[in-house]
Amino acid sequence: MPKDLRYDRTEDQSPTKASPMNQQIAPMTGAETKAARLPDAQTVTAVKHWNDRLFSFRVTRPASLRFRSGEFLMIGVLDDTARPLLRAYSLASPSWDDELEFYSIKVQDGPLTSRLQHISVGDQIIIRPKPVGSLVIDALLPGKRLYLFATGTGIAPFASLVRDPDVYQKFDQVILTHTTRTASALGYSKKLVADILSDETLSEIAGGKLWYYPTTTREETPKMGRITDLITSGELFRDLDLPPFDSTTDRVMICGSMGLNTDLKKIIEAAGLREGSNSEPGEYVLEKAFVG
Ligand SMILES: Cc1cc2nc3c(=O)[nH]c(=O)nc-3n(C[C@H](O)[C@H](O)[C@H](O)COP(=O)(O)OP(=O)(O)OC[C@H]3O[C@@H](n4cnc5c(N)ncnc54)[C@H](O)[C@@H]3O)c2cc1C
Numbered sequence: 001m002p003k004d005l006r007y008d009r010t011e012d013q014s015p016t017k018a019s020p021m022n023q024q025i026a027p028m029t030g031a032e033t034k035a036a037r038l039p040d041a042q043t044v045t046a047v048k049h050w051n052d053r054l055f056s057f058r059v060t061r062p063a064s065l066r067f068r069s070g071e072f073l074m075i076g077v078l079d080d081t082a083r084p085l086l087r088a089y090s091l092a093s094p095s096w097d098d099e100l101e102f103y104s105i106k107v108q109d110g111p112l113t114s115r116l117q118h119i120s121v122g123d124q125i126i127i128r129p130k131p132v133g134s135l136v137i138d139a140l141l142p143g144k145r146l147y148l149f150a151t152g153t154g155i156a157p158f159a160s161l162v163r164d165p166d167v168y169q170k171f172d173q174v175i176l177t178h179t180t181r182t183a184s185a186l187g188y189s190k191k192l193v194a195d196i197l198s199d200e201t202l203s204e205i206a207g208g209k210l211w212y213y214p215t216t217t218r219e220e221t222p223k224m225g226r227i228t229d230l231i232t233s234g235e236l237f238r239d240l241d242l243p244p245f246d247s248t249t250d251r252v253m254i255c256g257s258m259g260l261n262t263d264l265k266k267i268i269e270a271a272g273l274r275e276g277s278n279s280e281p282g283e284y285v286l287e288k289a290f291v292g
Pocket residue numbers: 072087088089090091103104105107109110111112113114152153156157287288289290291292
């Protein structure tokens with residue numbers, strides 16, 4: 001199995017390192033006392049804040065949990081009345097990893113993430129071990145080239161897939177695009193790809209096959225623009241020196257807002273690709289990165 005791509009723990013927020021986040025802990029105060037009562041409890045092992053709207057964290061993995069890279073499950077905390085407050089989260093870690101990784105938005109008035117953003121190492125959270133989802137290789141027909149189109153936190157399921165050796169066994173090329181409003185919101189995917197390419201085992205498997213195409217829409221970076229516009233103008237294909245979509249060889253996965261999913265679906269279907277599912281594999285699959 002590939003070496004675990006752990007965070008640099010010197011960057012992690014640990015309970016012993018006081019930070020503004022830790023000082024205003026509301027949800028997890030008394031985690032130790034709550035822990036005993038938490039159903040499906042797992043322990044946080046690392047936390048990294050990417051900016052004021054995004055963070056990622058790792059937790060221990062339930063011994064019995066099996067999942068396919070790209071799936072999601074329900075995670076959460078206990079609310080003020082000690083009832084589980086759960087939301088859907090993509091597993092960002094690959095299926096071989098001995099811990100679980102998640103990449104999360106911070107919605108300041110969001111019921112879950114207004115609390116979850118304050119977790120630190122040693123806290124416990126709820127992981128419901130029932131993974132599901134359509135962003136799995138099994139839902140795609142065999143092909144040569146796999147496009148992974150993500151916006152915002154939609155990168156999470158693809159962070160799992162691009163670290164999965166099976167993906168590179170099934171596809172000659174894996175093109176990961178990530179579009180965000182700001183430059184700092186690309187931090188997670190940039191480190192993800194850099195870590196893969198510097199990992200001894202994964203770089204052998206993914207090197208030369210994994211292509212990364214980051215773009216922003218509201219802050220200047222080397223590549224600007226919505227991915228939908230970059231596809232329809234042909235700029236994406238010119239930049240990567242690839243032919244336009246070909247339904248006989250190209251397979252596509254989409255994960256973003258409802259707007260992105262709807263617009264991209266039209267473009268992909270106009271190119272002749274048909275939507276697949278677990279029961280009937282096709283040429284593309286999509287999933288919402290959030291509801292809203
Ligand atoms: C299949 C699926 C997988 C998901 N995977 C992830 C994931 O891996 N990481 C993640 O951060 N969220 C993910 N979400 C969204 C997640 O379930 C929650 O909505 C999110 O954690 C916010 O929870 P909340 O209770 O704080 O606010 P909510 O009441 O759930 O949301 C409040 C509002 O915040 C906005 N919002 C919510 N989630 C996001 C987001 N991810 N990005 C941008 N805006 C958002 C929406 O406008 C929403 O109406 C996923 C949702 C679905 C349906």
